[in-house]
Amino acid sequence: MKPRPEASRLKDKEPAGFQGQQAPALWQQLAAVAQGLQAIVAGQSSRSVLDQVPERLRPGVQALLFQVLRQLGRARALQKQLAPRTPPPHVSALLCTALALSWDEEQAPYPPFTLVNQAVEAAKRGPAKAQAGFVNACLRRFLRERQALVDATQADPEALWNHPAWWVARLRKDHGEHWRRILQAGNAQPPMTLRINARKTTLAQYQQALAAIDIEAIAVMDTGLQLARALPVQELPGFAQGLVSVQDAAAQMAAPLLLEGMAWPEGRPLRVLDACAAPGGKTAHLLELAGQRPMEVWALEIDAERARRIHGTLERLGLEAKVLVADASQPGQWFDTHCAGQLFDAILLDAPCSASGIVRRQPDVRWLRRESDLTQLARIQAQLLDGLWPLLQPEGRLLYCTCSVFKVEGQDQLQAFLNRNSEARTLPAPGHLIQGLADKAHGVADNRAGDHDGFFYALLHKKR
Template sequence: MAQIPLWRQLLATAEVLHAIRNGASATPALAAVEGPLRPGVQSLVFHSLRNLGRAEALRAQLAKRPPPPAADALLCTALALAWQESDAPYEAFTLVDQTVEAANRGPAKAQASFINACLRRFLREREALVAATDRDPVAVWNHPRWWIQRLKNEQPQRWQEILQANNQHAPMTLRVNVRKTTPALIQSALAAINIEASLVGDSGLALARARSVQDIPGFSDGAISVQDAAAQMAAPLLLDGMDTRQPLRILDACAAPGGKTVHLLEIVPAEVTALDIDPIRCERVQRNLERQGLQATVLVADANQPATWWDGRPFDAILLDAPCTASGIVRRHPDVRWLRRETDIAQLARLQASLLRQLWPLVRSGGRLLYCTCSVFRAEGQDQIETFLAHHTDARLLPSPGHLLPRTWDLDEAVPDNRIRDNDGFFYALLEKNAT
């Protein structure tokens, strides 16, 4: 197969960046890229998004005002890829040459000379230009200014480490189905085919390098699933200590794509209802169940409107993985930081509070509800639960992890809500309804 020229990849990368700037998430924008181009373009897009604050600051140094959107996306793509020599995926002059070629062959043709002049000036004055942008926190941390300030306020001891972790590549983490095998056996099977993996938590394995799931023994027959170490805590936390002598009746609200649904059924035989408002995402839940040979009732419904789907029988346990800003999974979805607005936090917090209010009556006396979000912001975690408890005297908070921070630093016993290394950001609160 002929090698794909770099200019084509750069042009497609700029088109994806342009779509994200217009409000599209990276997932559908990348899905629109033709198949052979997509893997390389995804890598370049993620690299560009992790360096976009710096790139935009450099572009502001090079041009008094931004060029038209298509040209600006291409110029910022090149600056994001080139600004740090030690991390640049391509030699600088090659990148400039191919960026100009991309401009000449795409919608930025009229700005090709401008892009060429900006990039060549950047190469000549790199050190001074980068130093000038070092005064801009958005350039230094590659997050929006409001995001940086919010973390400073909420995590004054850890905000820098959180932002640094957000700009790293997330590890590929597997969850082992302990009903079929053990983490040690899967680790040995991986080692036999030269795939290095380390044990994480009770049933997880973190791969030293990401692989296609089709290359991993045990995936096709349901012995393993892909799930971050922090997300793997949900099902065991909800079920720990519950009486399983009779099949539990469990609701997984907002269940898609189904990883937690499957995990619940791997731990205990139960009557599980998996709910999601999106029919396409419900199909993913069903496929995940089928791959594992498991069964659950999958409903396309709005968890916020139980009257439209609940049969009146209370649940022993409810898992509410609530919609949130996804601020804890920026490593996996680097577009999130640029798509979110600070006003989204209050809007989503209202939705989360409504879901808690609507689902709490569905929990039986003595039953549990596990509230979780993949967010690091307190409005979606600790503040949310404190407000709920203040208004629901029939609820008590059981021992819970609280805020798990996205992290790559070593374990610190002084920070009790961080128990694993290299996890996504999450929040967990386990609530129990007082027995009557």
């Protein structure tokens, strides 16, 4: 039977050179997805899981796995209806894979009975072989009673919203009337958004380059383009030459917010610290916006492997910064040694957080994160703010941001910092950016931001 449109999109993502070869069987992809799901449930990230998938299978497996993760709450609830006793992990992962992909026929990448048939085939050929009959019985019953089973799960908040129950409850508390929209946005497919390198091209010029390869794009922000459809970065015109980078519209607000209205010092470069810099997108954006004005940027990253990614980003874009592998919360270990004890004019702190605002891009996060993690992350954020604030020049500014929609990592964190520091005052900034709301009345800094991730921004000025 002809595959659904989503299945066709999966085929479009096959690696270069694959066309003309025999496509992998659907059961193979489902088996790989189930194996990946089992690993994620056990605590691995989707990135590490996908790195282990054979390159030939990876594009299709990633697309299917992300769809499964976005529908996992419903799949788990349906599995409880079909199998009250929790089956072994590998069996549960395969059942949830099939149920997540097939419960909603409109979103199913293939007809539900095709998915069920291929899931049973995967069971017969894999570690669930001994339970293949059980898998078959559960999924055949699902096909017979699908609507009744779905109706029976409607009262389960995890099934209804496909987020953990604690996540749903916290958003209801934090964001009142907008909590439903945030959850819906977290289950949507994100757009691909680009940031043009203003040193090398313009929005109009790059739009023309995209149009030449039949890619439509709309302008978002001052340097952003949102694509009508995603494509591999290798196919972006001039990507290798540094004309463009991939960066969500919300993240593109950071560098302009920090630099807008700043007076450049006379006789020396503007000194800027990007405190948690990997993979280097915001570092690069700062340098791009500086243009011909002198700027020295220190890009700090605690993880050596991630710091190497900053070097790669800067090299591709033809930019230079001083990259340090160090803990931003412990300036005594690096500030005097590497920065000669000279205070910064501006500091960008994109702090470690729950990543709850980018869950549509990293759908595994919602199932890996625990509510208790928020307390630990808030403590780290406070340590970073307190450690970096003394490194800022009087009359300097610090931009605090997180890709989180939880207030404990945003507004609450800001208020606690202001309570501890009488010399700090706030400058205009978006606050909490809510996905799906594109107007200033709801906290979005610029209604040209388009379809953006969830973020929090606070801009702090240091009084003399």
